[in-house]
Amino acid sequence: MILSRYERMIAKRYLLPGKGEGFIFLVASISLVAVMLGVAALVIVMSVMNGFRAELFEKSVGLNGHAVVQGYGGRLPDWREVLAQARATPGVTSATPLIEQPLMSTYEGRVEGVLARGMRVEDIRGNPVIAGNVLSGRLAELTPGSGNVALGARLAEALGARVGSEISLISPQGPATPFGTVPRVVSYRVAAIFEVGIWDYDSLFVVMPIEDAQTLLFLGDAVQMVELDTVDPDRVGEILQPLASRVEGRAAITDWRQMNSTLFDALQVERVAMFTILSIIVLVAVFNILSSLIMLVRAKTRDIAILRTMGATRGGLVKIFMTVGVTIGVLGIAAGLVLGQIFLFFRQSVVNAVQAVTGQNLWDPSIRFLTELPARTDPVEVIGIAGMALLMSVLATLYPAFKAANTDPVQVLRYE
Incomplete structure (x- = not known):
């Protein structure tokens, strides 16, 4: 929309408050702030939801892979054959033998449920999710037969254990006696x-180490599952279809979508719901732009009539009032994008400050899954949010702009 020199001058004049037009300027300012808050809220919420999904996906997949081949009865005796078949499957990037078993742990009278995870030593040290997040101690000390283990930080806190502590793992799969099966208790450092x-x-x-887990659970040389990574997690079912037919009858393949379906489906539903609800804020702001332009047209009826008698075209008046409304929308969108990025940059500080002021724990990791508020901004989504807000702003200017263009100068100036 190209404006002539006089159209730009008049549009600029109408954007600034004139004598007796303070209320119109106040409404226009409120409209700008409302657009800013709506756009900022959308950017913040969508970025946080994206961050949740990305963090949960990366860390869950980093520990559990894109899929697992799980043996029936919790045993996979021919895991080496399955490992070779998996690695020969096109699209599979890695295959790792794994043991996972729920057990109990004790330390100095404290008891906690745990998930014992047996992995090959090279896989433990090469896993970026584990090796890249060691708080204390050394993974290099985890060697077969050493009796050493690594604990999650929250589990260590719950048990009161630290590096060097001796914890006990209790397995119900113990030796058989005349009085029944006795639970197996093994100490680890x-x-x-x-x-x-x-x-x-x-x-x-x-x-x-996987050898220690095999000994603890009396698995012999067997493992419980083989963890798989693929070139494309979204195509994991298609990629692993040939392998599924080879292991049929011996094992079942479960991919990451099935393992975490409830969580990721809930995130997707919440993401769509939050986008829809917060879009209403932008819609309300757009109605404010509409109301401020209607009031401006009413206040400038005499000016419009004079402009028409001086040769201003209907199209020129439409462009003038559309420019006024769209400018308010664009300024609000730009301010909202800046505010959203500032909030996201200081998001954890904001959460901590609110917790300190209210005395409430707003971010309980046991409920939120993650220890910190995540965020990941998608540029395509940001452009989409800005485009949606701009389109709404443009549509809001159409009625008052055409109302101004249809002003009859004869009727307005008859008694002047």
């Missing part, structure tokens, strides 16, 4: 403590 950032993992995981 804490060699390292790690913090993944997902509460469920940090409060449950006990990581040990």
Whole structure:
């Protein structure tokens, strides 16, 4: 929309408060602030929801892979064959033998439920989710037969254990006696403590060499599952279809969507719901722009009539009032994008400040899954939010702009 020199001058004049037009300027300012808050809220919420999904996906997949081949009855005796078949499957980038078993742990009278996880030593040290988040101790001390384990940080806190502590793991699969099965109790030394950032993992995981897990659970040379990574997690079912037919009857393949379906489906539903609800804020702001322009047109009826008698075209008047409304919208959108990015940059400080003022724990990791408020801004979504707000602003200017253009100068100036 190209404006002539006089149209730009008049549009600029109408954007600034004139004598007796303070109320119109106040309404226009409120409209700008409302657009800013609506756009900022959308950017913040969508970025936080994206951050939740990305963090949960990266850390869950980093520990559990894109899929697992799980043996029936909790045993996979021919895991080496399955491992070779998986690695030969096109699209599979890695295959890792794994043991996971719920057990009990005790330390100095404290008892906690744990998830014992047996991995090969090279896989433990090469896993970025574990190796990249060690808080104390050394993963290098986890060697077969050493009796050393690594604990999640929240589990260590719950037990009161630290590096060097001796914890006991209790397995119900103990030796058989004339009086029944006796639970097996084995002591292990804490060699390292790690913090993944997902509460469920940090409060449950006990990581040990796979050979020690086999000994503890009387598995012999068997494992429980083989963890798989693929080139594209969104196509994991298609990629693993050939492998599923090969292991049919011996094992079942479960991908990350099935393992975390409830959580990710809930996030998706909440994401759509929050976007829809917060879009109403922008819609309300747009109605404010509409009302301020209607009042401006009413206040400038005499000016419009004079402009028409001086040769101003209907199209020129439409452009003038559309420019006024769109300018308010654009300024609000720009301010909202800046405010949203500032809030996201200081998001954790804001949460901490609100918690300090209210005395309430707003971010309980046991409920929120993650230890810190995540955020990941998607540029495409930001452009979409800005485009939606701009489109609404443009539509809001149409009625008052055409109302101004249809002003009859004869009727207005008859008694002047």
